Amino acid sequence: MLLLQTFFIGIISVLLSVFMFLFGGWSYLLSVLVAAMLVDYISGIIASGINGELSSSYGFKRIGRKGLIFAVIAVANFADQLSGSGSTMIRDVVIIFYLINELISIIENAGRAGVPIPQALTDKIKLLKDKTNSNEKE
Template sequence: MNSRELCTYVGVIGGAIAGLFGGWDTALQTLVIFMAVDYITGLIVAGVFHTSPKTKTGTLESRAGWKGLCRKGVSLLVVLVACRLDAIIGSSFIRDATVIAFVCNETISIIENAGLMGVPVPKVLVEAVDVLKRSRDQKDFL
């Protein structure tokens, strides 16, 4: 198989997957980027700063990393389910609301990771995250 065929196969498969998620739009791109940033900052917190609340020692642990990836994968599956529900009723509301909720959750985690690294976080972001946390804690998530 040459590189042109490989690119074609990857493009077809990637397009099919993106289609299942309602298209590769700004919302889905943002969610995937935020998930990647959260995972990377989590690795830095554990691997460099040794301040991770996810492990007893605060350091990297493969099981904690695997759990994080599994959670992100299941989050994407929930988005897929929301997209299919929208397909049934002919809207995009459920998918969009689901993606926004997960983006908010990832944002909270990114800001928390930055704080664990000692990064000075602008007050307006801390206040916004507090609002998101309160909303999440009021049972917006199961």
Template sequence: MNSWIKGMAAVGGSLLTLLYGGWSELLTALCVFMTVDFITGWVAAGMAGKLSSNVGFKGIARKMSILLIVALGHLMDGVLGTQNELFESACIYFYLANEALSIIENTGRMGLPIPDVLKKAIAVISEKAEKEEER
């Protein structure tokens, strides 16, 4: 059993390295944003009495699709020989901004006020995403 777990960890680590070139702070931020978005969406739907396992499944499928697109961005960087993970970073910045906006929308549906500093931080992420797309 212990060997099986070690083998699965090795396969998982190898797959992550292949798809993302290792783990970065940007990937960590994206995963945290996606998790917070899912949780806030779930809570907002529950508060509105519209909680649905079918909608939740679609949300998880969308999150997995985001990770696949980011992996494609990383692979494009490798094929094209781009510096500083250009395509992968552009994908992550785009989805970070998208997830942040969704989180704000979800918390707004829950009746929570949004701090101005958070709104400004999201604007900065959006600007970075636009700059990465222009490159």
């Protein structure tokens, strides 16, 4: 029993060390992003189910994309470390960028599911998407 307990403590220690190395520790922003990712994923499943578009391959693609978001956050953390300033500014900006995308996706999922969305919010989301699309074309 003691050997098994020691083994699990060792595994948890290694995983936490890898996490700290990759992401520079746990922050409130990271917590909010993870929560938004979960709500986005669940709302996407609900919207797809309501519209008859539910498929496991689509769900796996969304999980894969969310995994890549964490890879980009890790790269941003490494960029912070390389700057030598001791700040987490680059990592935090990247997290905020993805958090905004997740929030927009949640609102879009709600709209797809038939939940009424205020016109002012719909207009702002369209404006953000148009700006993003025009920046990508340049």
